[in-house]
Amino acid sequence: MPNASTSLCHAGTITPEGVSREPLMIRHGHVATSLAAWGYRVDLRDHLIFPGLINAHDHLHVNAVPPLNAGAPFPNSYAWIEAFRPHFEEPEVSAALQWPKPLRLRHGGLKNLLAGATCVAHHDPWHPVLDAADFPVALLRDFGWSYALGWPGYGPPVRESFLATAVERPWMIHLAEGTDATAQAELAALDQLGCLAANSVLIHGVGLREQDIARIMVTGAAVVWCPASNLALLGKTLAPRRLFDAGRLALGTDSRLSGSRDLLEEMRCAMALGDLAPAQLVDMATTHAARILRLPQHGSLAPGARADMVIVEDRGGDEANSLAGIQRSEIRAVIRDGVPRMADHDFVEWFQAAGVDTVSVILDGKPKLLAQSLADPALIAMEPGLELATCCQARTSGLTVEAHCR
Template sequence: MNSLLHAALDISLCRAVTVAPAGLSHAPLPIRASRIDASLAARAWRIDLRDHLIFPGLINAHEHLHVNAVPPLHAGAPFANSYAWITAFQAHFAEPAVAAALRLPKALRLRHGALKNLLAGVTCVAHHDPWHPALDALDFPVALLRDYGWSYALGWPGYGPPAQASFAATPVGRPWMIHLAEGTDAVAQAELAQLDRLGCLAANSVLVHGVGLRAADVDRVIASGAALVWCPTSNHNLLGHTLDPQRLCAAGRLALGSDSRLSGARDLLEEMRGIAARGELAPAEILALATTAAARILRLPDRGKLVPGAQADLVIVEDRGGAARSLTDLGRSEIRAVVRDGVPCIADPDFAEWFAVAGVDTVPVMLDGRPKLLAAHLAEPDLLALEPGLEPVAARNAPGRERVAEAWCH
């Protein structure tokens, strides 16, 4: 990427229909130096996005980026809690496919998990594992939650920082995360009280899963100002059950995570579609879990919304009406463009001029059978080889879409 050009580029997404917390807005969306601007620069480069919707880049509030290429454990019956699943998984490490996946460099596996998220419109991820130098790469595919505290789980003390010490070391203005009550048995049900006794339940506590929380436990979480990250596909796959999200969602104390493909959904879009299909929440509520609510819970004030000063991370789709207005009826290949810092990362071929103006080289690829342009720094062969449904193609075989290409305005 030409960083000098990127820093100086003013863009107006003109005739755009943006989706913000207050609803739909039919107005230009100016971008300057990677952020949404309050006014339109006179000499801005303009893109006509009539008949499109622009959403904030999605926030995945819980992920294990490095295990998305590891084959999952196939079990016939639900586990009583996550500790039983972890114990059962130990023998799975001997499987040749699992061993081969884990022999891949961790830096590559982390980039793969990030690319998986980006392809689904996720531009910021909370990675719930030890930090790795690869996460600091300037060209890492997604932004990451930083300066947060975490512990893995109360019943698995050998991995990650101890709960009390890490909670005490986390500033009150930053989130502190822990897997909690991930199960349906008495062990899981007892964990919230245990966490409270340790002094680790507070307004910055972010609990992950919470399947074992009972009604009184949910009351206690809300009263403390804490929040929960919901990963329903992972819960159903491992435990045969998930949390009822209604009360936490209504209180604004719920965000959404995909966990990882080791146990959960393919990506956050699939997670959102599943919630909508089961009728657990309304489409607007589901969208909030991955935008405004997640940004508030994770203390990310410049993400999750389309307002002046916010990060110019965008998901652009065609305005088909209905569920497309909340992204709950779309697969990743139906996204027209995913934009980070005001620059497209993957987009349909007719967005080629935007890449060129931003100084971004591209590689033509197929994503789930549809032609796309992928930023070249994300197209390393070893990385593409890890992602099912994503493959490079010869440039001459990557057709554009003339209808929208004709709508560029300068």
């Protein structure tokens, strides 16, 4: 019977108070304070354990759609949407949209998992596949949303959606996604509608002015920052310092349609801007996002939290640099609900102890093990840089060839 109890020993665990060197216990998919006598133990000396990252904004079903390569910078997102309409007629876009939507949604989940994001806010209509027990990532649930003030034909109506959302749950909307007067006027318009409150989560906010940010902080609302998408579409992004210092800023990728490849790339983009330190970027993708999105069991490794983790090598110095500056292929293991879902080959015994069947894959040129439930060949074919390993590659990795080359 698979072990439901695991101890991660000799690693540095990232906590809000600093780095703990105490063993991290997992029982039944949650962080625990004790370990059953028969539990499996993992030696992680010279490693760091971070909470699973939270991607506070993605459109999961369009991550395989090629981006628009001309026309930027746009004055606002509505101009980009109009420019994108003819792009749907291009063969590459049409081919990408031929994949069934359930598969495209799963692909968006897998894209996030491969980069250490174990929980995602999907800003689009719900789909039954998102309720599947084997969906690659956890999802923000029971929240309200509208798409944008200037695009009423898609998604729930703004005021009706806001009023229907419980005050203890987040309500999300794209807002001020632009640099022109249209974008700059949107916060005041939302406020006039009565839809700016402590549970309002505003996506992008590039056009927010100083008085707008002050108003956001007075109301207790928050912003999700997607700098790579903003720079690609608008040529500009917001200055994050005031919102970060107030604890009102989370990090999101948008989708690959307009944004970064994954949350690690988003961190590198934000780091290059020089406004925030690596540890602050990690906070935005863990503790800040969990608080803003009302996800008390995510974003930390406190007792009782979901045992979602990213394990990396300790590079020395600032611990956050060991995560915020790396590529996804450098992650040693991604853990969800206490069991590995993607990891380097030397974690094979942990997969076995957890009762998780694996498939050998190549991720950006590096051999990895992927949980078999995530290894649908059609899904893997959608993800650039991911492929099933050949028998020769499996032998080179030292794995049991028969298990991976049937």
